[in-house]
Every structure is written in C-alpha cells, then in structure tokens.
Amino acid sequence: MTNISIGLIGAGLIGRKHLKKIAEHPDYSLAAIADVNRDAVAAQHPGERVYADYREMLDEIHPNAVIIASPNQLHAEAGIECARRGIHILIEKPVTDTIAAASRLIVETRLSGVKTLVGHHRRHHDQVQRLRALLAEGSIGSLVGVSAIWATYKPNDYFEAGPWRTQPGGGPILINLIHEVDFLRFAAGEIKAVNAVSSNRQRGFPVEDTAAALVEFENGAIGTMIASDSAVTPWSVEQGTGESVEFPFSGESPYRFMGSHGSLEFPTLVHWSQDETARSWNKPVMSQRLFTTTIDPYAAQLDHFRDVIRGDVPTIQSVEDGARTLIATLAITEAAATGTRIDLRERYELLSDGSAKTFALA
Structure with a gap:
C-alpha cells in the first residue's frame, strides 16, 4: 500500500x-467527506466528494481508512459501520x-480485525514520549505524586456557539x-x-465550570x-x-511529577534533583532543563496511523484503551456527584471481557 485512501466523517x-493535515501529508489521499451539512461543506471544499450520509460514502468509495470526527454520540455507530466493512478507523476523543x-464498538472491531487509533x-x-521514557527509566526514582492543572477562560461566544456546552456532559470534565x-494514564x-x-459557581450553568479530582495509580x-x-x-x-x-x-x-529522587516539570522538562548522597530538605534542589524537539502532534498522529495500517507498529491507543480513559x-463526574471514592478495576475488567454491562452515568 503506497498511498492510503482516507475518508472523513464530520467536518466540524x-x-x-x-x-488540513491530510492535505499536507504525502501518504494519504482524501477519498471523500461525509457531513450532515453537505451543501455548506461542499461549498467550503470545492472539488471534493461530499456526502450527507456517511454510509453511502463508505459503500460507494470504500476507503482504506476513515477519521471519525462526528459528535460524540455518533462515534460508536460510525465506528461499527466502518468495522463491518473492513475499514480502519481513527476515532476522535x-x-x-x-x-x-x-463495549459494542470493541466487540465489532475485534470481530473484524480492523486497525484502530483513538x-x-x-x-x-x-x-x-521523552517524559514517559524518563519516568520509566527512574530518572526521578519512584513516582510519588503528580500535580496537574488545566485552567483557562473560555469566552462567552464559546457557549453561544453550542447550547449543549452549558448542559451536563458539555463542561471541562468530559x-x-x-x-x-x-x-x-499514558x-x-x-x-x-x-x-x-x-x-458551577462561576458561570451558574447546569454543567460544572471547575472540577478537582484525586487519583490513585496502580503503582502506588x-x-x-x-x-x-x-x-x-x-x-x-495547549499553552x-x-x-x-x-x-x-x-x-x-x-x-x-514528583519522585523519591527528583521531580520533572512538563512540558518544559525541567529536571529537579539533589546530590544522591545527601537527599534532605536541608539541601539545595538543583534544576536542569532537558532538551526535546517540538513537533505537530496531529501530523505525528497521522504518521502513526499510517504505520499501524501498514502493520509496521502496534497502535499507541486502541478503542479499548480509549474506553479506559x-x-x-x-x-470523575460520578464521584463529584456522589461524593464517593470509585474503584475502576472491576469496570476495566468488564470492558476487557467485552461485557456491555453499563455503569452509573454510562
């Protein structure tokens, strides 16, 4: 396979x-676009084949692969239709x-054997990738704890563009x-x-505007x-x-990322450490900025999807792994609503078994 024919479902x-990334990539050719707003999308992309019904696109074009970027509630349906036709899928989060x-999508992709990437x-x-390698090789010793922040101010027009963004499921958690x-997890x-x-104190919408989570890792x-x-x-x-x-x-x-022998900041990859012979709060902690390159992750994602389709590498994230996320x-939403600690291990096991059993909020 020298060139991968790829379709897109959802042109939002x-x-x-x-x-844009497909057009810039030498190993892909855009087969067609499917979007319910067919006329508007066709006007924006003259010269491309545009379908209102993605199933019609799959049956007429039958591309090697498809990127599913439709609304979240349509992901499983589209993924299952692709799997049943033997079409590899990159499915948005x-x-x-x-x-x-x-669970239904996992069953269908297993049966069909199509390659998947979330x-x-x-x-x-x-x-x-560099951070993951540094943690795995013990550059900061045993991982003790992680502190993470995602905080920014979404303007009013963000909420006006989609009323669902003010309702449960449309907030910063999901x-x-x-x-x-x-x-x-990665x-x-x-x-x-x-x-x-x-x-929801700041905006007063039915959905949360701020959330905090305490997470426990299997490694302690x-x-x-x-x-x-x-x-x-x-x-x-992003910033x-x-x-x-x-x-x-x-x-x-x-x-x-805080460890028994040092710490790491991300994404700047500043490494903090002490003299190994004198670890103590009375001793200075020294910093070193580690070098790494910066790339376009969306272009790299297409590179990886190409290699997965060709069988050169295993996927970095299957649909089952994406379901664990x-x-x-x-x-987290459930825990915030109930005020309880939620153990995830049984839910992971049920997912791995292919069970369609549902959970709270599922």
Whole structure:
C-alpha cells in the first residue's frame, strides 16, 4: 500500500483540522467527506466528494481508512459501520459517549480485525514520549505524586456557539479533563480509583465550570487534577506546548511529577534533583532543563496511523484503551456527584471481557 485512501466523517472544528493535515501529508489521499451539512461543506471544499450520509460514502468509495470526527454520540455507530466493512478507523476523543457504546464498538472491531487509533493527540508529542521514557527509566526514582492543572477562560461566544456546552456532559470534565486523564494514564500509569468535587459557581450553568479530582495509580502514586474553564492562567498543555494557534504560547508547565529522587516539570522538562548522597530538605534542589524537539502532534498522529495500517507498529491507543480513559473520566463526574471514592478495576475488567454491562452515568 503506497498511498492510503482516507475518508472523513464530520467536518466540524476538529474535522477541518484533520482535513488540513491530510492535505499536507504525502501518504494519504482524501477519498471523500461525509457531513450532515453537505451543501455548506461542499461549498467550503470545492472539488471534493461530499456526502450527507456517511454510509453511502463508505459503500460507494470504500476507503482504506476513515477519521471519525462526528459528535460524540455518533462515534460508536460510525465506528461499527466502518468495522463491518473492513475499514480502519481513527476515532476522535472521547472514543464514544457511553461505556455501553464503547463495549459494542470493541466487540465489532475485534470481530473484524480492523486497525484502530483513538485521537488523544497528546500521546504523539515528543515531549510526552521523552517524559514517559524518563519516568520509566527512574530518572526521578519512584513516582510519588503528580500535580496537574488545566485552567483557562473560555469566552462567552464559546457557549453561544453550542447550547449543549452549558448542559451536563458539555463542561471541562468530559471536554478538557479527559485529555489530562488520558495523558496521566499514558505517562504515569493506570489509574485505579478516583474521587472528585465540582462547582458551577462561576458561570451558574447546569454543567460544572471547575472540577478537582484525586487519583490513585496502580503503582502506588497519587495525583491531583484541577480543571476550570473560568480561570485566567497560563497553565494548560495547549499553552505550554504551543500545539495550537488558538492558544497563545506561555511556555509554562501545568504538570509536576514528583519522585523519591527528583521531580520533572512538563512540558518544559525541567529536571529537579539533589546530590544522591545527601537527599534532605536541608539541601539545595538543583534544576536542569532537558532538551526535546517540538513537533505537530496531529501530523505525528497521522504518521502513526499510517504505520499501524501498514502493520509496521502496534497502535499507541486502541478503542479499548480509549474506553479506559472514558471510564476514568466518567467516574470523575460520578464521584463529584456522589461524593464517593470509585474503584475502576472491576469496570476495566468488564470492558476487557467485552461485557456491555453499563455503569452509573454510562
């Protein structure tokens, strides 16, 4: 396979970003676009084949692969239709809107054998890969704890553009904090339990505007995460990495990884350590900025998807792994609503078994 024919389902904000990256990539050719707003999308992309019904596109074009960037509640349905036709899928986050839907999608992709990749694009940053390697090799000793912040101020027109953004499910937990959950699972290890609180005090919408979570990792480390769309700060991965032009670059680190022999800031990768022979709070802690390159994670994601389709590498995130991130994220909402600690291990096991059993909020 020298060139991969790829279709797009959903030409909204993230879909348009994918279209730009496909056009710039030498190993892909855009087969067609499917979007319910066919006429508007066709006018924006003259010369491209545009369908109102994605099933019609799949049957007529039958591309090698498809990027699914439709609304969350349609992800599972579209993914299942692709799997049944033997079409590989890159499915945007969250992998589905419910755990039951994720279970159905997992069953169909297993049966068909199609290659899958979930679009948690942060996994493809060079800084993330370097951080993961540093933690795995014990550069800061045993991981003790993690502190994570995602906080920025969403303008009023953000909420006016989509009324669903003011309703349950449209807040920073499922829209934004899910990225932090996935990043922590990938970099620090599997999350085994969560507790949380949330507030809508700033905006007064039915959905939260601020949330904080306490997470427990299987390796024994603990972490805190806070997310808010109502706070003016320089602390988000988007601002820290400069990965998107929509977020002005701050160069600040919203993450601290704390270990028994040192600490790391992310994404700046500042390494803090002491003399190994004299670890003590009475001794100075010295810093060193570690070098890493900066790349476009969306372009790197397409590179990886190409290699997965060709069978050169295993996927960095299957739909099952993406569903684990969804389980942990939905559990944060559940924990905030109930005030209880939620153990995730049984839910992971049920998912791995292919069970369609649903959970609270699923």
